[in-house]
Amino acid sequence: MRSFRLPLIFIPAVSLFAWATLLIHAQEKAGDKLAPYYPTPETVVDKMLQLGGLKAGEKMFDLGSGDGRLVIAAARKYKADATGVELDDSLYKQSMDKIKSLGLSATARIIHGDLLKQDYSSADLLTVYLLPVGNGLVTPILEKQLKKGARIVAHDFEFSAWAPEKIQDIDDDGEGRAHRLYLYRR
Numbered sequence: 612m613r614s615f616r617l618p619l620i621f622i623p624a625v626s627l628f629a630w631a632t633l634l635i636h637a638q639e640k641a642g643d644k645l646a647p648y649y650p651t652p653e654t655v656v657d658k659m660l661q662l663g664g665l666k667a668g669e670k671m672f673d674l675g676s677g678d679g680r681l682v683i684a685a686a687r688k689y690k691a692d693a694t695g696v697e698l699d700d701s702l703y704k705q706s707m708d709k710i711k712s713l714g715l716s717a718t719a720r721i722i723h724g725d726l727l728k729q730d731y732s733s734a735d736l737l738t739v740y741l742l743p744v745g746n747g748l749v750t751p752i753l754e755k756q757l758k759k760g761a762r763i764v765a766h767d768f769e770f771s772a773w774a775p776e777k778i779q780d781i782d783d784d785g786e787g788r789a790h791r792l793y794l795y796r797r
Contacts, residue, residue, distance in 0.1 A: 646741045648677050648702060651766060652784040655792075656684050659738050662779055662794050663764040665689045669735035672696065674726045674749065679706025679719070681738050686719035693719045696726040732756045740766040747771065753797070763795040770795060
C-alpha cells in the first residue's frame with residue numbers, strides 16, 4: 612500500500628483546511644488500511660534506498676509494499692534481503708508473481724498480512740509510504756522492536772514523534788510531481 616499525496620509544490624497553494632480534508636478523505640478511502648495504494652515512482656524508489664544507505668546483505672522491510680517495487684529494487688540492485696508487508700490480496704499476489712518471474716525468491720518476499728503485527732527486529736532499513744495516521748500507529752512498534760542504528764526512510768509524510776536525521780527533496784519525479792523523503796535512525 613502507498614499513501615495518497617499531493618505534490619509538495621501544490622501544498623502551499625492549498626489551505627490548511629483543504630489539505631486536512633483531502634487527508635481525511637484519503638484515509639476514509641483506505642478503510643481499514645493505513646493508506647490507499649499509490650505507487651512510488653521508480654525514480655523515488657532508488658532515491659529512498661540510496662538515502663537509507665542500503666548495502667548488500669542487509670535486511671530491508673517495506674511497510675505497505677504495494678506492487679513490490681521497493682522490495683524488488685532492494686533485492687535486484689542493492690543485493691539486500693528484502694521483505695515487504697502487504698495487506699491487499701491482489702497487490703500481494705501481483706508482487707509475489709513478479710518476484711518469482713524475476714527469479715528473486717531467495718532474496719525477496721512479501722508477507723501477506725497486517726504491518727502492525729510483524730516483527731521488524733532484524734531490520735537494518737525500513738521504507739514507509741503511509742499517511743500520518745499510519746506512521747503514528749507504527750511508531751511505538753518500531754520504537755520497541757528496532758535495533759540501534761536501524762534506519763527508516765519515510766516518503767512524503769514524516770514521523771511526528773521523531774526528528775529526521777536528513778530531509779531530501781525531489782523536485783521532479785519524472786512525472787512532474789515533487790516528493791520529500793525523511794531519514795530517521797534509531
